[in-house]
Amino acid sequence: MSESQGNRFPFYGPQGRLVLVDSALEAVNRGSTTIGIKTPDFAVIASQIKPTHPLMEPSEKIFPVDFHIGATGAGYIGDILQLIDTLRLESQKHRLTYETPIDVDSLAKHLSSFLHNYTTYAVRPQAASIIISGDDQTGIQLYQVDPSGTFFRGSGFAIGQSSDTALDVITKGYNKNMNLEQAIELGRAAIEKALGEKPIVETGIIEPGKAFRKIRTDNS
Numbered sequence: 001m002s003e004s005q006g007n008r009f010p011f012y013g014p015q016g017r018l019v020l021v022d023s024a025l026e027a028v029n030r031g032s033t034t035i036g037i038k039t040p041d042f043a044v045i046a047s048q049i050k051p052t053h054p055l056m057e058p059s060e061k062i063f064p065v066d067f068h069i070g071a072t073g074a075g076y077i078g079d080i081l082q083l084i085d086t087l088r089l090e091s092q093k094h095r096l097t098y099e100t101p102i103d104v105d106s107l108a109k110h111l112s113s114f115l116h117n118y119t120t121y122a123v124r125p126q127a128a129s130i131i132i133s134g135d136d137q138t139g140i141q142l143y144q145v146d147p148s149g150t151f152f153r154g155s156g157f158a159i160g161q162s163s164d165t166a167l168d169v170i171t172k173g174y175n176k177n178m179n180l181e182q183a184i185e186l187g188r189a190a191i192e193k194a195l196g197e198k199p200i201v202e203t204g205i206i207e208p209g210k211a212f213r214k215i216r217t218d219n220s
């Protein structure tokens with residue numbers, strides 16, 4: 001590729017930031033408000049169900065990945081679905097190869113590498129951030145993976161529209177000894193505060209030794 005052709009794809013901006021990744025993060029910030037909360041006894045992931053045409057089925061926002069893992073995301077729905085399929089495929093490959101369920105850390109690192117590869121070429125990065133929750137031999141786990149491939153492990157995350165507001169609610173209301181109902185309510189409150197309205201929320205739940213499950217609740 002000539003120098004003139006290379007200049008058509010500016011990887012780095014004046015401040016040394018990856019321009020295409022910043023654009024992907026902007027798309028994430030316009031997505032549905034989405035949260036994750038973890039305690040030693042369970043993890044909850046939840047996302048706003050945005051209104052659609054009255055004749056259309058609402059979009060699925062919480063996705064089972066394996067028996068012991070679930071995920072959600074914010075950003076372009078097409079990119080979210082591709083990344084969910086990537087997680088499912090890696091989980092299935094691990095089961096077939098090793099005859100054991102994949103651990104959550106390995107799955108998050110695989111997605112991190114997958115996303116990072118998009119940042120090393122002049123192609124559009126995946127415009128989605130993913131929150132992964134699961135139960136493995138190390139206990140209940142919660143990860144966030146961003147379009148750059150950066151990943152975090154923690155007890156509370158928020159992505160999507162007004163995520164800073166939602167994360168503030170989670171941070172102030174978090175207690176590692178809270179019960180499942182309190183965590184679900186905290187997640188709903190965080191999404192409601194971020195949006196300034198009572199939305200429909202889809203929630204996924206993982207508990208030790210139990211299958212990942214999800215519920216949908218109208219907050220009105």
